[in-house]
Amino acid sequence: MPELTTTEKPVAAGAEVDYHDSREAVTVRLEKTRGFSRVLSPRELWLYRDLALQIALRDIVLRYRQTALGAAWAILQPVALMIVFALFFGRVAGVSSDGLPYALFALVALVPWSFFSSSLLLGSESLVLHTELVSKIYFPRIFMPMGVIAAGFVDLGISLVIMIAVVLIYGIVPGIGILMLPVLILMAAAAALGVAALLSAVNVRYRDVRYVVPFAVQMWLFITPIAYPSSLIGQPWRTLSAINPMVGVVEGFRWAVLNTSTVPWAQMGVSAVSAIALLLLGLAYFDRVERSFADVI
Amino acid sequence: MAAQTAIEAQGLSKEFRLGLSHQGYGTLRDSLVGGVKRVGSKLVGRGDQVEFDYLKALDDVSFKIENGEAVGLIGHNGAGKSTLLKLLSRIIEPSGGWADVTGRVGSLLEVGTGFHPELTGRENVFLNGAILGMRRAEIRSRFDEIVAFADVERFLDTPVKRYSSGMSVRLAFAVAAHLEPEILLVDEVLAVGDAAFQRKSLAKMGEVAKAGSTVIFVSHNLATIQALCRRGILLERGQVIADAPVQEAVDQYLRKLERAANDDLLTREDRHGWKETLVKRLYIQDLATGHEDVVIGGRPAKIVVEFTELLPMMECELTILNSLGHPITTLDSQLSSVADERDPELGTRIECEVPSLPLIPGRYRIDVNLKGRQEVQDLLQAATFFDVEPGVIDGRPMPAVGADGDTVFAQRWLLPPR
Numbered sequence: 211m212p213e214l215t216t217t218e219k220p221v222a223a224g225a226e227v228d229y230h231d232s233r234e235a236v237t238v239r240l241e242k243t244r245g246f247s248r249v250l251s252p253r254e255l256w257l258y259r260d261l262a263l264q265i266a267l268r269d270i271v272l273r274y275r276q277t278a279l280g281a282a283w284a285i286l287q288p289v290a291l292m293i294v295f296a297l298f299f300g301r302v303a304g305v306s307s308d309g310l311p312y313a314l315f316a317l318v319a320l321v322p323w324s325f326f327s328s329s330l331l332l333g334s335e336s337l338v339l340h341t342e343l344v345s346k347i348y349f350p351r352i353f354m355p356m357g358v359i360a361a362g363f364v365d366l367g368i369s370l371v372i373m374i375a376v377v378l379i380y381g382i383v384p385g386i387g388i389l390m391l392p393v394l395i396l397m398a399a400a401a402a403l404g405v406a407a408l409l410s411a412v413n414v415r416y417r418d419v420r421y422v423v424p425f426a427v428q429m430w431l432f433i434t435p436i437a438y439p440s441s442l443i444g445q446p447w448r449t450l451s452a453i454n455p456m457v458g459v460v461e462g463f464r465w466a467v468l469n470t471s472t473v474p475w476a477q478m479g480v481s482a483v484s485a486i487a488l489l490l491l492g493l494a495y496f497d498r499v500e501r502s503f504a505d506v507i
Numbered sequence: 508m509a510a511q512t513a514i515e516a517q518g519l520s521k522e523f524r525l526g527l528s529h530q531g532y533g534t535l536r537d538s539l540v541g542g543v544k545r546v547g548s549k550l551v552g553r554g555d556q557v558e559f560d561y562l563k564a565l566d567d568v569s570f571k572i573e574n575g576e577a578v579g580l581i582g583h584n585g586a587g588k589s590t591l592l593k594l595l596s597r598i599i600e601p602s603g604g605w606a607d608v609t610g611r612v613g614s615l616l617e618v619g620t621g622f623h624p625e626l627t628g629r630e631n632v633f634l635n636g637a638i639l640g641m642r643r644a645e646i647r648s649r650f651d652e653i654v655a656f657a658d659v660e661r662f663l664d665t666p667v668k669r670y671s672s673g674m675s676v677r678l679a680f681a682v683a684a685h686l687e688p689e690i691l692l693v694d695e696v697l698a699v700g701d702a703a704f705q706r707k708s709l710a711k712m713g714e715v716a717k718a719g720s721t722v723i724f725v726s727h728n729l730a731t732i733q734a735l736c737r738r739g740i741l742l743e744r745g746q747v748i749a750d751a752p753v754q755e756a757v758d759q760y761l762r763k764l765e766r767a768a769n770d771d772l773l774t775r776e777d778r779h780g781w782k783e784t785l786v787k788r789l790y791i792q793d794l795a796t797g798h799e800d801v802v803i804g805g806r807p808a809k810i811v812v813e814f815t816e817l818l819p820m821m822e823c824e825l826t827i828l829n830s831l832g833h834p835i836t837t838l839d840s841q842l843s844s845v846a847d848e849r850d851p852e853l854g855t856r857i858e859c860e861v862p863s864l865p866l867i868p869g870r871y872r873i874d875v876n877l878k879g880r881q882e883v884q885d886l887l888q889a890a891t892f893f894d895v896e897p898g899v900i901d902g903r904p905m906p907a908v909g910a911d912g913d914t915v916f917a918q919r920w921l922l923p924p925r
Contacts, residue, residue: 236609237607237608237609238597238607238608238609239605239606239607239608240594240595240597240600240601240605240606240607240608241600241601241604241605241606242600242601242602242603243600258640260637260641260642260643261637261638261640263637263643264633264634264637264638264643265634265637267630267633267634268623268626268630268634271626271630272623272625272626275625275666276625340621342617342621343621343638344598345598346598346614346616346617346621347596347598347614347616347621347638347639348596348597348598348614349638501599501600502600504593504598504599505523505599
């Protein structure tokens with residue numbers, strides 16, 4: 211029988227290190243931990259990268275399996291909201307849309323919003339929906355809310371394509387600002403992951419989250435300038451309101467896609483900072499309570 | 508080859524807080540109220556009253572397991588076996604002490620964890636493999652083997668929800684069996700599937716152990732533990748009370764079980780269920796001699812279960828096991844017959860009559876599962892032990908002690924002339 215040399219296996223420089231060896235080589239000490247430990251450890255996340263991919267794939271595949279309309283749902287939701295908004299806010303209430311066609315004005319804001327809101331709704335349930343995984347298997351639990359966000363990107367991609375098509379049909383050609391879209395999407399994703407991580411972690415202990423989130427998401431929709439332009443708000447509140455990261459994202463989307471004249475730099479800046487802060491806050495909280503998930507779920 | 512240590516544990520402890528997390532999910536309100544109460548009692552000056560009971564699931568457990576050892580964990584329900592496996596597989600954190608684990612850990616705490624009913628067999632193999640810690644490339648290279656082992660080739664692209672339960676268990680086990688970890692933690696997974704598949708799984712486990720993996724194995728089936736493991740660790744109330752060659756540990760466990768069966772059953776804590784009613788006493792009686800706990804094979808006997816409270820819809824399941832803990836048969840009142848009787852005069856007892864006890868001489872035990880209000884009320888292992896004395900069945904002598912098998916039944920032979 212060949213000798214087991216698990217700890218020191220010489221690896222040629224540049225050779226691909228076998229995954230197992232990289233995990234074998236270490237002795238893991240299991241003990242009571244305090245403070246921050248796992249989630250923010252890039253090594254741990256890297257070791258389990260294949261699982262992250264599989265969970266994301268699962269979430270993508272499952273989102274529309276056995277639905278009649280499939281991925282069409284990705285665009286149906288924002289479009290349905292757009293129609294309602296256009297009728298009631300645009301037509302009936304006559305809300306200003308900064309001189310743009312109201313439907314377009316709403317749609318461009320609803321696309322990133324749908325990504326954000328569904329990430330929160332599904333992300334906050336991601337752990338408690340898979341109790342059996344959390345209580346029977348070890349893996350970095352952050353992959354659960356991350357998988358939801360990853361699946362959200364697919365929806366977002368589909369609705370972005372359709373949104374751009376609608377914009378072009380209206381005869382508007384996006385300008386150079388469209389290059390900012392990836393940054394804006396990252397901002398929305400960072401904020402979504404931060405909040406979803408926080409909510410999913412709280413949900414493990416307090417199922418109240420289940421009732422709070424749908425309600426909170428609705429409130430959030432109305433404090434975000436989606437049905438109305440943020441130009442309705444006077445300064446300095448207009449800039450301050452961008453502490454809500456979706457303000458910068460939504461106004462940024464309008465500028466980037468609809469080629470509006472004023473660039474909302476201040477709002478985008480404030481929102482970027484706030485999105486990063488939310489992400490760090492959510493991950494930090496998640497990391498602190500992750501160790502007790504299996505005990506209380 | 509210098510033996511390396513795979514797992515070393517020192518003073519490992521785990522406490523669970525009873526209360527909140529056990530009474531279903533906590534709500535924010537409970538916790539707010541609890542917080543206010545705590546602050547309140549501090550203000551009033553009642554000091555640090557303990558508000559929660561703590562359950563010590565593991566209490567100062569230390570051991571060292573070398574590479575390639577196969578170790579069986581033995582103990583009652585609630586002795587801490589599963590908690591120990593969960594600690595070693597990093598699912599939960601210890602409250603005290605530490606364990607050093609060297610090598611890739613594969614844990615099979617439940618077959619099919621992470622199987623998603625909406626996903627196809629193929630998709631589930633990849634997801635489950637990743638969950639168990641396999642690389643994508645690794646799964647791909649063993650995919651055909653896995654599928655062949657599970658015998659589900661034709662249904663690979665069918666969602667698992669359309670599988671029979673046998674099929675999904677086979678597929679789940681097949682994925683797990685091809686994991687090839689250095690340390691394998693197994694909890695009772697072999698109790699699934701049909702007999703043939705169980706044998707196949709057992710053989711696979713043996714292979715894994717022989718191939719040099721370290722195996723820690725939890726099972727109630729002592730025969731399986733003895734077949735797979737060289738060393739046994741006996742746990743009781745979260746403490747190691749024996750760490751010895753497997754035969755010795757098993758013997759000690761059996762002696763413990765017998766002693767527990769002799770105790771007043773109401774003092775036993777290793778029970779599960781709603782506990783609105785508890786098994787007070789359980790015995791088997793030879794109907795001819797009237798003797799308790801010693802019966803003669805082939806003669807009529809009855810098993811009597813006495814309990815504390817009468818509930819609606821009472822049912823009872825009795826499992827008879829041989830001296831190695833291998834189940835022989837389950838007598839289940841829910842599989843009712845027209846011969847059964849519901850007697851209002853019976854009081855707080857249930858009786859099960861066996862017209863001719865088909866057991867060969869030896870020592871047996873009975874596990875009981877008492878049900879009421881359509882819930883499991885009291886699940887108690889080793890509620891009693893009894894001896895079967897040699898007897899005759901249908902006029903024919905029984906095989907002697909030590910014969911193969913545990914049962915015998917009436918028979919008639921046709922033979923050529925002498």
